[in-house]
Amino acid sequence: MxxxxxxxxxxxxxxxxxxxxxxxxxxxxxxxxxxxxxxxxxxxxxxxxxxxxxxxxxxxxxxxxxxxxxxxxxxxxxxxxxxxxxxxxxxxxxxxxxxxxSSPGVVIEMLRHLALGPGDRVLEIGTGTGYNTALLAHRTGTGRLTSIEIDPEVADRARTALHGLGLHPRLRCGDGEDGHTGDAPYDRVLATASVRRVPYAWIQQLRPGGVLLLPLDSPFGHDLLVRLTADGEGRAQGRPVARVEFMRTRGQRGGSASYTELGWPEGLDPEQWEDLRIEVGVDGQCVTVADRTAGAAAVPAPPGP
Ligand SMILES: C[S@@+](CC[C@H](N)C(=O)[O-])C[C@H]1O[C@@H](n2cnc3c(N)ncnc32)[C@H](O)[C@@H]1O
Structure with missing residues (x-):
């Protein structure tokens, strides 16, 4: 049986x-x-x-x-x-x-690093099946939870699945790279599709001290799960917390910008991933290697898109 x-x-x-x-x-x-x-x-x-x-x-x-x-x-x-x-x-x-x-293991890893509090105001980018949205709702309730999916058929299916369990978060169909100003500022922004360049809207729509968790493409042949905290002055800083692999957001598939243009230093050893520091502002993103003895060697931030 x-x-x-x-x-x-x-x-x-x-x-x-x-x-x-x-x-x-x-x-x-x-x-x-x-x-x-x-x-x-x-x-x-x-x-x-x-x-x-x-x-x-x-x-x-x-x-x-x-x-x-x-x-x-x-x-x-x-x-x-x-x-x-x-x-x-x-x-x-x-x-x-x-x-x-996403696999159960990756879903759990992401939500653990998100460090959600009860009642947090959350924006999720990439509703997909709606499963992760349902887990988020379990913690925050649905009243302050917004999820965006770019594909109309995928979005409809997720809506049906969530409603079938009596869950009614704010579900939007559109380009999540723009975030969603209507429900901002958020305590947490979570992307479940990866990017090469962090959309600045995600930082702008965080409250001071709010956290952005996203898979960021890296020169290492995999994505890095990056956790950034908003400083309340238009910038966010943080570091990678895990190695992951995600599908890219629609607007950033096949981008031609080099890693240098995306703010990465050259000659990185893949084993150094945990030592990286990432900063994002209106002028773009900048990845540095934390030198534990002599501070960080910064690469100038490229202009924003
Ligand atoms: C890995 S799946 C998400 C998995 C989902 N969290 C789940 O639990 O089923 C990534 C999703 O992001 C969506 N996506 C890609 N680009 C997007 C964008 N710019 N805005 C919103 N959603 C996007 C894809 O259509 C896809 O459904």
Missing amino acids: MAPAQDVREECVREMDAKRGFGTTWLREAFLAVPREHFVPDRVWWPDPGPDGRCPLLDRTRKPRAWLKAVYLPGVPLITQIDDGAVPPDGPASGAWTSSI
């Missing part, structure tokens, strides 16, 4: 407890309370291409047990859209992954 979703979810929690854990009680409770499977479409792609270069399709109606198991594998994201929806989910497929549900 197939294990009920609750059992599979609890097994996932045990596996994550045994690794890094949740770090905070509310997050563990939220993970147990929010049915991740409710947010995952019946047909999704497994993110590991086969020998033919195509990602296998997981179909809930055909293989419910395999589908449910995949939904709760701690380290596995599932692809929910390819080529902005041009590829129908009716078989194995190749193409650019344009929407997904």
Whole structure:
């Protein structure tokens, strides 16, 4: 007999407890309370291409047990859209992954670093399936939670899933790189799509002391999860807290700017990622290496976009 979703979810929690854990009680409770499977479409792609270069399709109606198991594998994201929806989910497929549900492990890592307080005013960029939005709502309630998704079909699906659980945060369909001034200033801004250049709107819309958490493209072949704190004077500073991989925001796919133009120093050792310091202002972004003995060697900030 197939294990009920609750059992599979609890097994996932045990596996994550045994690794890094949740770090905070509310997050563990939220993970147990929010049915991740409710947010995952019946047909999704497994993110590991086969020998033919195509990602296998997981179909809930055909293989419910395999589908449910995949939904709760701690380290596995599932692809929910390819080529902005041009590829129908009716078989194995190749193409650019344009929407997904992040793996449980990454979702937990991000929310742990976000350090949300009850009732915080939050902006999420990249609603995707709405799963992360539901976890956020568990902590903050829905009254002060705004989430933006650029793809209308993805946004509609997330709205239906969230409403199906009685959750009614402010859901917007549009370009999240502009943030959302209507509900600002935010205590927390969280991006679940990566950028090469931090949109200044995200800093402008934070309250002084507010936190921006985002995946930032790096010269190391992966993104860095960066946590920045707004100084109340138009700038935000912080550092990378983890190595991650995310899909890029639509407006920043395939950008041609070099890393130097994006404010990165040359000749970085990938092992130095934890020593980096990042500062963003209206004049652009600047990455420096914290020299623990002699202060930071700064690279001049490039002009903003
Ligand atoms: C990794 S998925 C988000 C996963 C989501 N948090 C979840 O729990 O399912 C990234 C999402 O960002 C969306 N996206 C890309 N560029 C965007 C933009 N400029 N504004 C808002 N959403 C964007 C994509 O359409 C995609 O759905």
